[in-house]
Amino acid sequence: GAGVSQSPSNKVTEKGKDVELRCDPISGHTALYWYRQSLGQGLEFLIYFQGNSAPDKSGLPSDRFSAERTGGSVSTLTIQRTQQEDSAVYLCASTPERRLNTGELFFGEGSRLTVL
Amino acid sequence: GDSVTQMEGPVTLSEEAFLTINCTYTATGYPSLFWYVQYPGEGLQLLLKATKADDKGSNKGFEATYRKETTSFHLEKGSVQVSDSAVYFCALEVIGNEKLTFGTGTRLTIIP
Numbered sequence: 001g002a003g004v005s006q007s008p009s010n011k012v013t014e015k016g017k018d019v020e021l022r023c024d025p026i027s028g029h030t031a032l033y034w035y036r037q038s039l040g041q042g043l044e045f046l047i048y049f050q051g052n053s054a055p056d057k058s059g060l061p062s063d064r065f066s067a068e069r070t071g072g073s074v075s076t077l078t079i080q081r082t083q084q085e086d087s088a089v090y091l092c093a094s095t096p097e098r099r100l101n102t103g104e105l106f107f108g109e110g111s112r113l114t115v116l
Numbered sequence: 117g118d119s120v121t122q123m124e125g126p127v128t129l130s131e132e133a134f135l136t137i138n139c140t141y142t143a144t145g146y147p148s149l150f151w152y153v154q155y156p157g158e159g160l161q162l163l164l165k166a167t168k169a170d171d172k173g174s175n176k177g178f179e180a181t182y183r184k185e186t187t188s189f190h191l192e193k194g195s196v197q198v199s200d201s202a203v204y205f206c207a208l209e210v211i212g213n214e215k216l217t218f219g220t221g222t223r224l225t226i227i228p
Contacts, residue, residue: 045215
């Protein structure tokens, strides 16, 4: 399809395991965001990639969280040594480079992570 | 820092009722304001926006007016439908910040 694609849609893992979440942005979109949606917490910004610029990692909650974006397209969010408080829906969004402050992010359906 | 506070849910209304979902904000600079909607089983999508004071954003019968004096951006609709059942998020972006700050979301259920 033409939208933002995320996988897996659901992931159940054991505490202490590492997980990888994948995001395929809309073709041609150079900006990519990761957000986390926890129950009662709204959407929490994690990280932002814009073209070849250094990513804005200011929202990553700990050094267990990392993300990369290969070839300016697909992005992977990695959580190492998962904890129960990492359980949430992880949302990816993309947008064209020249947003001109429109604020329109195009979101995927998210990856629901459950840490047992 | 920047923050958005919106009406706690869930909100349940009958079809054709009037809807208001309150949203207030705190911003370090001059913000643009947005409402996003998340329908069941779908990703968030932009519903409407306003980029300067006194602007009114509108879409699908929903409206919100950027009120700088009260730092508010309340969402309204005159007659809701069952298909409006969704989670609504208020958000802001300060110019140059390049990321949206969201509220906690309000779940709206419309009963026939």
